[in-house]
Structure formats: structure tokens, C-alpha cells
Amino acid sequence: MTDRYAPLKDNDPASTARQLLGWRLVSTVDGQLTAGTIVETEAYGEEDAASHSFRGPTPRTLPMFGPAGTAYVYLIYGLHHCFNVVTGPDGRGQAALIRALEPTDGWEIMRRRRGTDSLQSLCSGPAKLCQALGIGPPLNGHSLAQPPLQLLPSSSPLPNQVITDTRIGITKERGRLWRFYLADNSYVSTYKK
């Protein structure tokens, strides 16, 4: 059988993060179906001082060094979680932070989990989408080819539909343009600089 995650095995973090735009993320956590289309990503790599994997594998970052299609979930600022899709060759510390989804299924569940009525704010941020899809520490290291959290491939977005920009919330490596999002999409985490 062919490897559905072959496109994610490229050793260039930026190209894999860009590829993920348009792919679908489907959660059946707690028996509740919630899903969305990836509309915003950021690339993180081994030779990248802004990346958790920069100083080599640690207990926390071990999943980043696993095979492409693995989930890397971590706690940020003591109260939120962020979700990454591990990319690149096995053994390489590479991943794509999923920053925003366009909600497609289970929006009532998402609204309840998020505690908001605004469709716009359900998944328009890395910690928001984790809360909306029920993604937490138990899914760290999980294979995204299996329930309860599955990553479904899609064709590449048209090049002129992808906006390239600087990554959000980091202080190091500001020179890298490793943030990617779909143009004309109202569910991206439109951040102020």
C-alpha cells in the first residue's frame, strides 16, 4: 500500500508545512465528531533556534523526532495546548504547528468546548483548535493515521492562494518566512503584529 503521508517526508520544513494547507483534521475524541480544514500552519525545523527540537531530543520533544504523521502536543504558557504534525524523515526534529482550521463538522460541540457562540473564533488559533477538537496530552505521540485524531491528505493549494509570512509569537529566527495561510479565508488567526 502507498504511504498517504509521503508528501510530509520532505526534509524541508517549510515545504511540508505549506503542503498541509487544505488537509483535513478529524477528531472523534470523547465519541464526538469534530473536524476542520487546515488553513494556517507554521514550519519548525532542527536547525531552527525557534524550534523545540533545536537542542536535540528531550522527553518533551521526542515525538518531533518520530515519523511524519505523528502528533506532537505540548503545553504552552501553563494553560493552553498546541498541536503539531510531525514532518520530515524519521529521526529528524521537524514539525508543522497547526495554527487554524476552517470548521467543517461538529460545530455545536466546538462551541460548547470553546464556550463561545462565535463561529469565527472556534478554531482560529493554535490553542483554540486544540480546545475545539478535544486535543490534549493523551494524544501526544499519537499516529494521525488512526482514530481518535486523523489527518486526511488533500491536493496542494494553488500557489497564488498561499500567503507566506513571519511566524507568530517567537523572538528567535525572525528572518524565516515560515508561516503559511490561505488567502481570502476568514478562519485564519489574523494576528496583529
Next chain:
DNA sequence: CTTTCGATCCGT
């Protein structure tokens, strides 16, 4: 061991 500081969100 102690201190520092974040790949964030929300209300002000």
C-alpha cells in the same frame, strides 16, 4: 536547586 520565560487567549 532556583530562576526564567514561553510556537496563547481573553478581557480591558
Next chain:
DNA sequence: CGGATCGAAAGG
């Protein structure tokens, strides 16, 4: 613009 809230990593 600041507070919440915790653990990984850096420093001594």
C-alpha cells in the same frame, strides 16, 4: 496591554 498558570530549560 497585562494577567493567568505551569513545566522545560538554562544558569549557578
